[in-house]
Amino acid sequence: MSRKVLDVGCGIKKYPGSVGLDVNPRSNADVLADLDRFPYPFADQSFDEVRAIHVIEHVADVMQTMEEFHRLTRKGGTVFIVTPHYTDFSSFCDPTHRWHLNSFSFRYFGEDNAGYGYYSHVRFRENSVHVKLLNLWKVLGFEFLVNRSRTFRKFWEHYLCFIVRGKVIEWTLEVV
Numbered sequence: 001m002s003r004k005v006l007d008v009g010c011g012i013k014k015y016p017g018s019v020g021l022d023v024n025p026r027s028n029a030d031v032l033a034d035l036d037r038f039p040y041p042f043a044d045q046s047f048d049e050v051r052a053i054h055v056i057e058h059v060a061d062v063m064q065t066m067e068e069f070h071r072l073t074r075k076g077g078t079v080f081i082v083t084p085h086y087t088d089f090s091s092f093c094d095p096t097h098r099w100h101l102n103s104f105s106f107r108y109f110g111e112d113n114a115g116y117g118y119y120s121h122v123r124f125r126e127n128s129v130h131v132k133l134l135n136l137w138k139v140l141g142f143e144f145l146v147n148r149s150r151t152f153r154k155f156w157e158h159y160l161c162f163i164v165r166g167k168v169i170e171w172t173l174e175v176v
């Protein structure tokens, strides 16, 4: 049986075979809905995967949006998020961006929540986190190093990322 995929904020590049949701009637959405109005028009656990590509930075409430993604995805299903790293040019250039995240921004839904697990009642497991850097840094091997270990990624976020700037962060989060 084919996987049921919801592409939220699909714009004009809807993921092939998915149900597209967007607020903009000029998009390729199958469902016109506002991600800032809850609940979204789908039953619990309707999808195997929710994809949010360059969307989470636009919503009014990241925590509530993630909780809604969690509700819509079956247990063991995945939520795939892509957003600019906060040090990328695009993060602060686009005036419609409300949030500027780093590669640890979803830890609050997992075990490593620094004591802030009470921010949300839902849980995701970080199956993968991948950071893309600007091409120069990639060619010099920094992208490889940043993604090689969580420890080095943390070091990079703390000490290096204002020089060795990030571009995009991609998460595959499993619904627990």
Ligand SMILES: C[S@@+](CC[C@H](N)C(=O)[O-])C[C@H]1O[C@@H](n2cnc3c(N)ncnc32)[C@H](O)[C@@H]1O
Pocket (backbone or CB within 6 Å): 008, 009, 010, 011, 012, 013, 021, 022, 023, 024, 027, 033, 034, 035, 036, 052, 053, 054, 055, 058, 059
């Ligand atoms: C930067 S575009 C990304 C489009 C597409 N995912 C892609 O990767 O090409 C952001 C999209 O999110 C949609 N969007 C922004 N805020 C939204 C909201 N509150 N509800 C629904 N869609 C929203 C916009 O209409 C737009 O299509």
